[in-house]
Amino acid sequence: MSSHRIEIRVKPRPGLLNPEGKAIHHALVSLGWTGVEDVRVGKVMYLDLDAPSPEAAVEAVEAMCRKLLANPVTEDYEVSVVGEAEVVG
Amino acid sequence: MSSHRIEIRVKPRPGLLNPEGKAIHHALVSLGWTGVEDVRVGKVMYLDLDAPSPEAAVEAVEAMCRKLLANPVTEDYEVSVVGEAEVVG
Known part of the structure; x- marks a missing residue:
C-alpha cells in the first residue's frame, strides 16, 4: 500500500445555470477583459489515499x-492521478 | 482571434487550514473509506476567452x-489550455 494523490474536478453540467461563474464573468468584463465569453465554476479536490495501486485509488475515488x-444530477466529475502523496511532517 | 477554453485550478496553499476539505475527509472516513489521509478543496474555473493565440489567452488569464x-496570500493557481471553446447555440 502506498499513498496516491488524486485530483478530482467537479464541474456544473453544461446547460445548468452557474451563478458564481456569471458573477465572475461580470467582474472580469468590468475590469476591462471584454474578450471573456463564459465562465463556469466548479470544485477541485486533492485527495491523498492509501491504495495498492494508482488504478485502485482511482476506482475508490x-x-x-x-x-x-x-x-x-447537476455535476460531472473527472478523476486523475497527480502522483504520490507528499509526506507531510 | 479565436475562442480558447482555459482551465484554472485555484487551491489553498499548503499549511493553511482547509475546513471544507476536513469536513469531506471526515465524511469519507465515516462512510468507510478509512484509507483517505487528507482532502483539500479549491475551485476549478473554465473560462472561454477570445484571444489571438493560446499563449495570449494563458497570459491574460x-x-x-x-x-x-x-x-x-492564501491560494495558488495553475492555468492550462483545454482546447478551443465549444460553440454553444
Missing part, C-alpha cells in the same frame, strides 16, 4: 464521487 | 488570477 463528492 | 480570481 470514483465510488466516492458517486456516493458523496459530486451531485449526479 | 494569469493576469486575471493575480487581480481577481485567486487570493495571493
